[in-house]
Each structure stands twice: as C-alpha cells, then as structure tokens.
Amino acid sequence: MRFTKFYISVLYFVVIITSIIFYLNNYYIIASLLIAGNVLPGYKLALSVVEND
C-alpha cells in the first residue's frame, strides 16, 4: 500500500510537470487537455485514498 501511494503521487507529479512543459512550449490546447482529462479521475482517486486512510 505504501508503494501504491508513492506511485500515485508520482502519477500526479507526471501530469502536472507534463502539462506545465506543454504550456511553457505554447501548446495550450494539449496542456489543457492533459489537465482536463486527468482532473476528474485524479480527484476521485485522491478522495478514495483519503477515505482509505
């Protein structure tokens, strides 16, 4: 479980960094899509992790 939590935090980090890189390279549509597509499952997963704690 500890590894899974670490892995999930890496996933959040990857999404944020990738979106920022695309944004900084002026690919606003791709950056927005990456955020929009990941925000709902990411939020739901965060809720699930918190409830599990």
Add this chain to the structure above:
Amino acid sequence: MIDQAIYRRFNHTVASCFVIYFLFPEFIFGYSRIYLVFLFWLGIILIEYFRLSGSFVLDGMRDYESKRIAGFVWFASGTCLIFTFYEMGVFPEIFAVSTIIMASFVDPIIGEFNKRYGNVYGVFAGLISSIVIYQLIIGVFFYAIIGGLVAVLIERPKFNWLDDDLLIQIFPILAMTIFYFSGLGPDIQTSIEAMK
C-alpha cells in the same frame, strides 16, 4: 483498500502524458530517442513477466488479467508502435499526438458510461469525446469523424488474443493516415508546431 476501478481509470488517463515524447530532443546523449522507446517497452515487458510469474502483485488488475497479458502492456505496446512508425515517417506527428491522447481518455470514458448508463450511452459518449479531442488537436472535422468512428467501432468487439487498449490506438491512426496519404482526406499541417 483504494477504489481499484478509479485507480485503473487514473492510470489510463495519465498515459496521455506519453505525448511528452514529441518534445524530447531527437538525440539524447548521442543516441536517437527511439532507443528510449525500446528501453521503456522492455521495462514494461519485464514488469509483466514478473507479475505473471507471481513475483509480485500489482494493484488495479482485473481478475481475468491474473493469467493473461494486462491492459497496461497492450496500451504501452500500442503507444510504442505509434512512436516507432512516427519515427519511420509513416504516421504524421499530429495524428500520433491526438491518437495517444484520445485513446488515454476515451477508453475510460466508454467504460464508465457503460457501467453507469449502459452500452448505448457508452458508445455515444466515446464517439463525442473522441471527435472533440481529435477536432481540438487536428482541427479538421473530416479526420475527427474518421478517427472517432474507428476508435469507437474497434473498441466494441472483445478478442481473447488482443486488447482494445492496443486496437483503439492503431486502427484510428491507421485509418486517418491512409486517408491522408491517399489524398482522399484534406491536406493538413502534420506537425504539432502548427498548434502554437
């Protein structure tokens, strides 16, 4: 125990970040970036080999995946195939980027709608979302329709020896590429530079 279905969905949508590959320099430490793809794919195969041999248990696996190749391997293989064919000059960059993002998001959307509202809604949700994603990235409705239709049609049938995570990437990009190179589809800017 965390919600396994949500965990699977998030893993799926995070795969959209694979498109960062297209921002990598062409050569990394003097080696072509395609070697990175081979290394990545090899890593995935090794993880799957040890998972199937029972060396460790991965969270988020479906029951039927305990004895067969898991979805993440199919998805990664599809993405690596797209990268490889892109580097060979077969797939245009804009199709590759849009298809990887589309496949990452649309498969979970179809799955979630199927579960909550039934298969018909799943098909419509998949079709609408795939067309919207293609249209936003490619910007040509013809390719958005072709890619979206093929993605949803190929997602429906279930094969024992192949997974939709692979098919939902390969078939739409193949269809769009055939239309583009045959001249049947409209001419487009194939580089994502055009999106700036």
